[in-house]
Amino acid sequence: MEVERAVDRFLRHVAVERGLSDNTLAAYRRDLARYGDHLAASGRGAIEDVTTADVHAFLLRIREEDGAAASSAARMLSSVRGLHRFLAEDGVVPDDPAHEVTPPKLPMRLPKAIGIDEMARLLAATEGDDPVRVRDRALLEVLYATGTRVSEAVGLDVDDWAHVPDGAEGAGSMVRVLGKGGKQRLVPVGSYAREAVEAYLTRVRPVFAVRGTATPALFLGPRGARLSRQGAWLVIQAAAERAGLAAHVSPHTFRHSFATHLLTGGADVRVVQELLGHSSVATTQLYTLVTADALRDVYTTAHPRAR
Template sequence: MQLDRAVEAYLRHVSIERGLSEHTVAAYRRDLSGYRAWLDEHGVTDTDAVTVELVEAFSAERASAEPPPAATSLARLQSSVRGLHRFLAREGVVADDATRRLRPPKTPRRLPKALTIDQVEALLDAAGPAPGDAIEAAPAALRDRALLELLYATGARISEIVQLDVDDLAHGDVLRVRGKGAKERIVPVGSYARAAVDAYLARVRPDLATRGRATPRLFLGVRGAPLSRQSAWLVIGAAAERAGLTAHVSPHTLRHSFATHLLQGGADVRVVQELLGHSSVATTQIYTHVTVDALREVYVTSHPRAR
């Protein structure tokens, strides 16, 4: 099979059958475009002509580039190439997996940076008024408060939140979330977030909905269209600036804070895994290191013989 056809077949597979997001598929496409171009420069245009040695040479050349790529970037590139060749071998397009000897680079473990509870409250207050406050508040402020309350209350990814439909909240105090690979999970919603969303639904969304085409999406922009990921990022950044938070605050910061605060409160790591939608508890366990660091800091500053 021609490499360009093979790549397109793989991208359709990860998009349709595995249900990966447009953002992830676009990243795969960029990685594999560079890989295809490199193979083309070496006279390889057919899947059968790709060898283990060629794949290793490609990886080594990318690793030694100037300036050197970040380990995470190289790992993602290798993951894209590995996924392609494993797919081709599994589908019987090629007899063997040409990436079988490829070893991912070691990436430094980066612990998530979580906000304190006081910082989260400051961020939420800066986003907009609480449900019982400021009846005449700007519509965007009530929507923004609901958005951030829901992000922190559920630990959902920003892509999951902006894809929510109004009906996903129709189950009382729980939320139906569609995660990676089109997997659904049910997440409880606390009273603060529910009140903020109810205020937005009653006082803001009906007006926003009249400004654009009918859509079931929960969060809408000022023109009535579904709120985009980029717009949601801007909402969080603006609220962080108003709250005086100097550290970088992103949607994932609230997800990290959600997990960290649950574990600090005594939640079981497997419950947190289910709430976050992680396929493996190993992914969730990185948050346990955050809480251990917090315990160590308290110990060192409090125990008379710790230093």
């Protein structure tokens, strides 16, 4: 089978069977077009003729000749491996030549959190009686109280907030979050977030809701539609600027700070893993490195014989 036909077959498969987003499909298409060019330059017209050496050569080329970052090279190799795995499983080729090719090791990036005092300043920057400010305060309090991703927060419905599991006291004691892969989790909510959301639900959401079509969304824009991820990002940036923290605050800062502050306060890493919705504790353990750095800094500063 020609390489181009094989790629088209794979792309149709991931589009229909896996239901990938348009952006993800576009990324696959770009990566595999680049891979196809490499194979053509190497004289490989048929997908059956591709060898493990060809895949290694592609990885070497994009890293050394094209100067691709490790993360970009890893993504492109993932696309290539997906292609060959599919073709082997579908019986188009007898084996998978990309199976043994490993991606470049990615540098470990520690999560960036802000301090408790800085978080307090950020939340205080949303104070006010203006309806949008009331909504913004509720959103930011929820982000910090629950550690949800921004996409999860704007995806909340009113029923998710009012969810009361067995044994819990009062609406809003826990929020039901729909995470990656459609997995649901329950996250406790503190009093500050509960009060902020109740104020928003009572005074603001009904006013916003009548301006648009009926929607179950918890967080609405002034025109009555569900608040978008971009809208939430703008809310965060505006609050960060008012608090003087704009240079190093992003939507994920709330999630990172939630986890870091919990672990610093003595929370078990397995509990934090459950709250964040991480499938692997190894991901959550990155935050323990952050808190270890903080402990080391305090020790170095405070102990008379540390330096």
